[in-house]
Amino acid sequence: MDFIIQNILNALQWGSFYALIALGYTLVYGVLRLINFAHGDIFMVGAYIAFFVAGFLLGPAIGLSPLMTFALAIPLTMFLTACVGVFLERVAYRPLRRKGAHRLYVVITALMCGLILEYSNLAVLGASRLKFPELVEKTVWHFGGVTLTNLKVIVIVAAVAVFAFLNFIVTKTKIGMAMRGISYDKFAIPLMGIPIDQIIVFTFILGSGFAGLAGLLFAMSYPVLEPFMGMLIGWKAFIAAVVGGIGDIRGAFYGGFLLGFIEVGVVTVFPSTYRDLFAFTILLIILWIKPTGLFGMPQSTKI
Amino acid sequence: MRKYTLNVLMAALAVVLLLMAQYHVIDNYIQAVVMFVGINIMMSTSLNLVNGNMGEFTCGHAAFMCVGAYVASILSVLCFGSKFGDPLFPESMAIFVFPVIVIIGGIVAALSSILVALPSFKTRDDYLAIITIAVNYMVISAIENMDFIGGSRGFQGMKDTVWAMVDSTPGWLAGDNDFPWVFLYVVLFTGLSIWVIRRFITSTYGKGVNAICQDEVAAEIMSVNTNKIKTVNFMIAAGIAGCAGGLFAHIVGYVNPQSFNILKSTEAMVMVYLGGMGSLSGAVISAVVFTGLMEVLRSQAIMDFLLAPATFVFPEWEPSAGVIKWVMIPLMLVLIMQFRPEGILGNKELSDVFPKLKKYYTFK
Numbered sequence A: 001m002d003f004i005i006q007n008i009l010n011a012l013q014w015g016s017f018y019a020l021i022a023l024g025y026t027l028v029y030g031v032l033r034l035i036n037f038a039h040g041d042i043f044m045v046g047a048y049i050a051f052f053v054a055g056f057l058l059g060p061a062i063g064l065s066p067l068m069t070f071a072l073a074i075p076l077t078m079f080l081t082a083c084v085g086v087f088l089e090r091v092a093y094r095p096l097r098r099k100g101a102h103r104l105y106v107v108i109t110a111l112m113c114g115l116i117l118e119y120s121n122l123a124v125l126g127a128s129r130l131k132f133p134e135l136v137e138k139t140v141w142h143f144g145g146v147t148l149t150n151l152k153v154i155v156i157v158a159a160v161a162v163f164a165f166l167n168f169i170v171t172k173t174k175i176g177m178a179m180r181g182i183s184y185d186k187f188a189i190p191l192m193g194i195p196i197d198q199i200i201v202f203t204f205i206l207g208s209g210f211a212g213l214a215g216l217l218f219a220m221s222y223p224v225l226e227p228f229m230g231m232l233i234g235w236k237a238f239i240a241a242v243v244g245g246i247g248d249i250r251g252a253f254y255g256g257f258l259l260g261f262i263e264v265g266v267v268t269v270f271p272s273t274y275r276d277l278f279a280f281t282i283l284l285i286i287l288w289i290k291p292t293g294l295f296g297m298p299q300s301t302k303i
Numbered sequence B: 001m002r003k004y005t006l007n008v009l010m011a012a013l014a015v016v017l018l019l020m021a022q023y024h025v026i027d028n029y030i031q032a033v034v035m036f037v038g039i040n041i042m043m044s045t046s047l048n049l050v051n052g053n054m055g056e057f058t059c060g061h062a063a064f065m066c067v068g069a070y071v072a073s074i075l076s077v078l079c080f081g082s083k084f085g086d087p088l089f090p091e092s093m094a095i096f097v098f099p100v101i102v103i104i105g106g107i108v109a110a111l112s113s114i115l116v117a118l119p120s121f122k123t124r125d126d127y128l129a130i131i132t133i134a135v136n137y138m139v140i141s142a143i144e145n146m147d148f149i150g151g152s153r154g155f156q157g158m159k160d161t162v163w164a165m166v167d168s169t170p171g172w173l174a175g176d177n178d179f180p181w182v183f184l185y186v187v188l189f190t191g192l193s194i195w196v197i198r199r200f201i202t203s204t205y206g207k208g209v210n211a212i213c214q215d216e217v218a219a220e221i222m223s224v225n226t227n228k229i230k231t232v233n234f235m236i237a238a239g240i241a242g243c244a245g246g247l248f249a250h251i252v253g254y255v256n257p258q259s260f261n262i263l264k265s266t267e268a269m270v271m272v273y274l275g276g277m278g279s280l281s282g283a284v285i286s287a288v289v290f291t292g293l294m295e296v297l298r299s300q301a302i303m304d305f306l307l308a309p310a311t312f313v314f315p316e317w318e319p320s321a322g323v324i325k326w327v328m329i330p331l332m333l334v335l336i337m338q339f340r341p342e343g344i345l346g347n348k349e350l351s352d353v354f355p356k357l358k359k360y361y362t363f364k
Helices: A002-032 A039-058 A066-099 A103-125 A150-172 A174-184 A196-221 A229-244 A249-269 A272-289 B005-022 B028-053 B062-080 B091-112 B114-120 B125-144 B159-167 B181-202 B207-214 B216-221 B226-252 B262-275 B280-298 B300-306 B308-313 B321-339 B355-359
Strands: A140-143 A146-149
Touching (some): A002 A039, A002 A146, A002 A150, A002 A196, A002 A249, A039 A066, A039 A229, A066 A196, A066 B321, A150 A196, A150 A249, A229 A249, A249 A272, B005 B181, B028 B181, B028 B207, B028 B226, B028 B262, B062 B091, B062 B125, B062 B262, B091 B114, B114 B226, B125 B262, B159 B226, B181 B207, B181 B280, B262 B280, B280 B321, B300 B308, B300 B321
Antiparallel strands (some): A140 A146
């Protein structure tokens, strides 16, 4: 029994990362109908930014206590990562959108931007892995045979809070209404006096900012950074978003946790090398049965 | 005469290349580059079938190359190697069995492409892109979990077949030097694959592929069996990629699942979009250009020269060519997408760009 509860907690933590990244994917896709393949690498950039921010704040120049650093690093990391996301949108996606290029070209550009981020990171910082400093003192609570660390609690609470926040923004505010409007009809919305570009930039700020938060929390939980850390987790988060039905915030949230549970379940039963195989196989099966995901709306084409 | 000029030219070029390889006019390095050009031509033209002519978006083409490479390698070691027990065939059979091995690898890769073809009936471009990438990861992950063929440590032993071919060469053919059998077969397979693709895409049956690209619903109404055409197209593309993988395995003599990852797929994609979507001659030209560029970027000296301004500002920064290459290639593709999304030729053949060429060959 203890073993099962312990694994459920692990799955919740693992699923929280997926959910956090999948939310960013879903936001951008919901508004732009564009798969931002660079999102996993923005998460990686977020982790690196968190590393440098924490190093700077802890360092001799400022010298804050670790807890203060943690409190300051969250907004700083989110802000800087959001800047990276907006920069990508400005430089790569917006000119293509202005030209009215085929969606395919935008997707390829996104894929390539991800590769550029990874390899330029490798070129600039080298292949040596970085060790993330410990910001929050680890406290471990024991309930019978189950151990619970405060980091786990922070991660899970953060994922739920971000989900609630995004849900509120998209469903209750004016800017969220504009987002939903753009995804509904891109051509009629500017006629209503809604600035499309600003809304899209805001979407990128939200998505990239939460990717940065996920990067910070990930670096605190698994404190080894390498340039390719965003690749696989980005793909998996994307799978989570697709399984939930891309373009739907609830779908991304539940899909992330579902994928977390599946992976942790696979690892407890089979050898851990089978994890990716199962994750991708499940994606294929779900897409085969329900091409639009669990929560997605079926799209009809007019003839 | 007009119909056969190009074919005669190509055959002459192949023979000249072979003779040069035989009498060591070109050394082993240049031979290897020419062989990789052939393999990249196979990869780019086959991906062009799906991405260019059919208008679907596949970015996991290396998966089929991986399947072909592994199947061909295992068969090769079974037939002529000593890893899985005694060789099945005597050495003298190697020359005839080798192309069969490569073709079987292609056939298995074609069968594995049904994994992609079946979901593609229902799903559209974005989701198909995900499925293909998932298949790419799945194939790599599955092979890494098979311990009897080395798992993630890779697999070797294909060179036995190559040596068997060299040893059993008849005396009148070889003279004093080793006859470059793999080179010969790469040239033959490249020619064969271009021939197959051209015949397929210009036939009445293959016109359905372009019809799907234009408008799937209309094609369905005009009695094109879209599902069947999609399946056939995917299978031809994957089969050719599988043959390319088998040849690749025999050139290098070592395969590793990680050498067929998403980067390999990206290379194939870059070649297709550089050459121009739906243009066969464009795919061939871009494969030649791209392979040459890769070889040039491989050298540290040229890379240092290119990055001289940056290293002048940051003297302690020492970039390595292998890493910077992978910054430059995606950057190239991004710039192509921004400024000339149609590629070098852009949905035209060479004879459309230079009409005078029509005197010498027709693309019909």
